[in-house]
Amino acid sequence: MKKLPISQHILEIVSDAGEGAQKAGSIFAQTTAKMGNYLWTVELIPSEIQPPPHTTRSSSGIRIRFGSEPITNGGNLTNLIFVFNEMSLLARLEAHALAEEVIVFIDNQWASDPNPDIVRQYQQILAELSQRGADIYELALSQEVEPFTEDPQKGKNMFVLGVLGFLYQRDIDLLQACAAKAFSHKSAQVLASNRALIQAGYAWGQGQLDFCFSIPLLPHAAPMVTLNGNQALAYGAIAAGFELCSMYPITPASSVAHTLANIFEEFGGMVHQAEDEIAAIGVALGANYAGKPAFTVTSGPGMALKTEFMGLAVITETPLVVVDVQRGGPSTGLPTKIEQGDLLSSLFATPGDAPKVVLAASSIADCFHLMKTARTLAEELRILVILLSDSNLATGMQLFERPAISAISSSPPHAAEMESLPYHWDKLTGVPPRLIPGVSQKVGMTSSLNHSEAGLVRYDSLANEAAHQMRSHKLATLRKCLKPPAVLGEEEGDLLLIGWGSTKGAIAEAVQIARGNGLKVSHLHLVFLNPLPPRLKEIGAGFKKIVVVELNYQDVPGDPYTKDAPRLSQLALLLRSHTLLPIESFARVWGRAFMPQEILTQIEQEILALEAS
């Protein structure tokens, strides 16, 4: 038995939708985290619930990058893939996700399928892979599980979990415990059968394989938790003191509400599923107005519907948090895939001048902690806060330090001076007091029309200009409080990469490798997209070239048709206007995250071009 030492690996488990690859993967991930490895998972989700089986479109699975050192992104190409049929393998091959020397485990029942087309297809795909250099292990998965389950369709994933448990030398008792917990709502019979399947898979590995991996385990210094991004938003909302989540279901945002629906009432909270996204934000706004911290959570199409209410929140200066778990757009776009396409619409979609705070989570830890940041800013500044997440964070699992919380307060701050006028703006900060109906003694009007300090309608130029100025001052107030962003690497050099959101880890990893290779490249990550933090222009001026790396559209470089005036990506456009620096971009809408290797290649090309000029 060969024990191959590795420091990290990328593993994929891919099956037909409904065969439980994701479930097996998440149990594997839980076990792995508990044993002392770091990880980052990405779910591979088909858009339909039951797509035609045994096709590339029906493949559903999970990608797990894990290892001894902290892991900040999904990584490069897959090292080992376990597939339940050859079409899933083809799907991943076509997605360019697999390393050339990938280790493949595959159910070989298709090699003897009565349908000769399937047999041919199976052989072709395997031949192609082995030509590329893949190491292929075929196993009679369906037959192996037969003794343990009535429905092999349902049992294969647990057998696979056992095989992987052996391959990566996972603690079998811990693996069994995590599986039992994941199925704790199932019957004793199912639990027993799962147990036997995992055991059988592990034994199969022991008996049939002549190798396994060994990954150093380093116990974590502080207590850690593993959550996916939507769970983190939900628990973060509780920790932040929110008491109402008003929403309308939409992929990939819904599971924030699913998580809350199970537990929120114990905390005095409620999930309100409204009749549509418009009503959802309306209810959240009404609740905040009357003193209950409330937020709404949605994705692109829902954001579009909420714009008029966002304008109302801005002009009435009602504190409000809107969470946007971004997916591919426009319109229905790529509902289950990652994109960072809502940046500019978050800033500017509301007609009229509507200053608001926009911030973005880069990790699952951010998803948790930024909920509190968002609530605090919304209430302190009486402002609309948009928190951006994305579909990879939504379903991906990561480790972070268990938060320390000693008290969770839900009562909103309000005007100490209860006799004040509703819009008695602080002339400097622009922040008005907060009158809460039923709490404040003096009544006041809250108006969607332009209004005076007294909350009364004012149509005259001076009053309109004044109200706009005050609302804008609130953003300036926040900007003056923000620290300049930290630069990874030197504050001057050849190339500065700027990013935001969940691409942070991949960019940082690429930059670190490039720096290790002697390239003068640095990385700047933005949490606040509006207002932008100070010193961006000064930092940018220290570099020969600045490239924004983000997952949204820019005109394809080299396209002769758009070469005369290529459209820029979103943050590049924003930063150009903000800094007046000739910022460029490396932006793609591939429906998946960047791999560090792709960013590294881009860095190398940019630096070569700089040297050439």
Add this chain to the structure above:
Amino acid sequence: MKTLHVDQFTAGYCPEEAGFTLERYAGEQPRWCKGCGDYAILVALEKLLALKKIPSNQVVCVSGIGCSSRFPYYLKTFGFHGIHGRALPISTGVKLANPKLTVVTVMGDGDCFSIGLGHWMHAVRYNPNLLVLVLDNEIYGLTKQQTSPTTPLGTKTKTTPKGPYIPPLNPLKLIMGATGVSFVAQTATWMPGHVSATLAKGMEHSGLSFIRILQRCPIFSPQAFGQGGKEREGFCFLTHEQGILLEDNLQNMAESLPHDPRDFSAAQALVQQTEDAEKGFTPLGLIFQALNRPSYEEVRFRSISHPSPEEKAELLLDKLKPFEI
């Protein structure tokens, strides 16, 4: 004190009593047109709040957009002038935040029956404890005379110069078909005493009290409702001891029809008759009331706990336990 037109049907009412004066509830000087029916409703509501002695800081008036939606400015309570069609979600949010507040939602016919129709039907189903007033002038007022869902055939508007192409929507039929409906009444601005009595009944009801108020708009729909009842028959007071009691002087303003508002089938049959525009049958009074339907906030608050900030923190750490490694 501001001079207010206090009509003859309020004899015996003492505004000065216990300091709950009309003035206390009167906000800005209204800027509706002369003869606009909205004035009568405003006065009726101010009187009702004074009568019920509800502290003005415990009242929130939420509205959409339209002439009618200027209502909150003219009341001296908390007011929220929202956006077109969306007053009901805001109101529901207010009730979920603080069920103790008295919330009055004011909308126009375009506001509620056109752009806000979806919210209206769902609000009826949720049944939050709101007093919902729809000021129906059968026309778009603020935007200057476009057709409304309730504009009758033959009424010329700026978007239908030959009159609407399709028959009007019947809000009474619609709401009586909605799951969970708990209070439906109709009244008319040219009968201020009846408006007052209807508002009072609605405010006493726990749940969503929907009151459609036929509202005169002398500017853009002067002919509506047969010039406010002057040129048309068919108005009919619904009489019942559980309904809206008629003051003597109202009784000869229209026919009366005995109708038990607690009888759902009778209410449904009644609103079916309003469909025939030819007949012009227009019931005024309490059409339907279901008692003991819990309000949405009641249902939601019943199932939540009230942990202290420290208990919440402890509970959260507990919930995170399974995710600990």
